[in-house]
Amino acid sequence: DAKTTQPPSMDCAEGRAANLPCNHSTISGNEYVYWYRQIHSQGPQYIIHGLKNNETNEMASLIITEDRKSSTLILPHATLRDTAVYYCIVDPRSGTYKYIFGTGTRLKVLA
Amino acid sequence: GAVVSQHPSRVICKSGTSVKIECRSLDFQATTMFWYRQFPKQSLMLMATSNEGSKATYEQGVEKDKFLINHASLTLSTLTVTSAHPEDSSFYICSASGQRGTGELFFGEGSRLTVL
Numbered sequence: 001d002a003k004t005t006q007p008p009s010m011d012c013a014e015g016r017a018a019n020l021p022c023n024h025s026t027i028s029g030n031e032y033v034y035w036y037r038q039i040h041s042q043g044p045q046y047i048i049h050g051l052k053n054n055e056t057n058e059m060a061s062l063i064i065t066e067d068r069k070s071s072t073l074i075l076p077h078a079t080l081r082d083t084a085v086y087y088c089i090v091d092p093r094s095g096t097y098k099y100i101f102g103t104g105t106r107l108k109v110l111a
Numbered sequence: 112g113a114v115v116s117q118h119p120s121r122v123i124c125k126s127g128t129s130v131k132i133e134c135r136s137l138d139f140q141a142t143t144m145f146w147y148r149q150f151p152k153q154s155l156m157l158m159a160t161s162n163e164g165s166k167a168t169y170e171q172g173v174e175k176d177k178f179l180i181n182h183a184s185l186t187l188s189t190l191t192v193t194s195a196h197p198e199d200s201s202f203y204i205c206s207a208s209g210q211r212g213t214g215e216l217f218f219g220e221g222s223r224l225t226v227l
């Protein structure tokens with residue numbers, strides 16, 4: 001079973017920030033939080049990952065709570081091309097990379 | 112960044128035939144690759160872990176004689192769907208880990224199989 005839970009769907013206005021939450025209350029100390037997205041009929045695309053500190057890259061920001069039981073992916077200025085299913089996954093970085101995907105959040109960016 | 116390529120992207124075959132899907136890591140060596148299956152409007156389901164030079168490890172409920180996996184080199188893994196039936200129609204996706212320590216997996220574009 002997936003170790004994460006996410007809301008099934010969200011809408012966001014174009015140009016606004018999209019905040020996608022993820023609950024991972026059973027996360028272990030050595031497990032990282034990874035975010036991927038899947039645009040329709042394509043393979044998943046890596047977005048960002050983190051352990052306990054907040055992270056930012058050219059695509060998004062990742063905010064992890066202090067107790068590490070939840071995180072939020074932030075797309076600062078959503079565009080129509082960000083419409084996709086977003087998956088939050090936990091896995092040990094030095095582990096097997098045997099990702100178990102949950103149901104993800106279907107983000108729809110509205111014009 | 113690291114790139115994983117799958118071929119073919121789409122394939123249509125008749126029931127009872129076998130279909131081979133290739134997964135290649137283009138600019139890095141992948142000792143381990145993973146195969147997923149995805150039905151419409153559902154999440155990715157891990158089918159098997161493909162290890163270079165050894166037998167694949169299959170997830171519970173996945174028939175190893177039905178889904179043959181070969182990982183003959185550090186850049187190529189193949190999935191063969193044998194004696195395909197319409198219920199095998201699905202979106203098949205492979206992935207590979209990048210350079211040691213980077214953590215993330217890189218996924219192929221996916222291969223859509225339709226069995227008539």
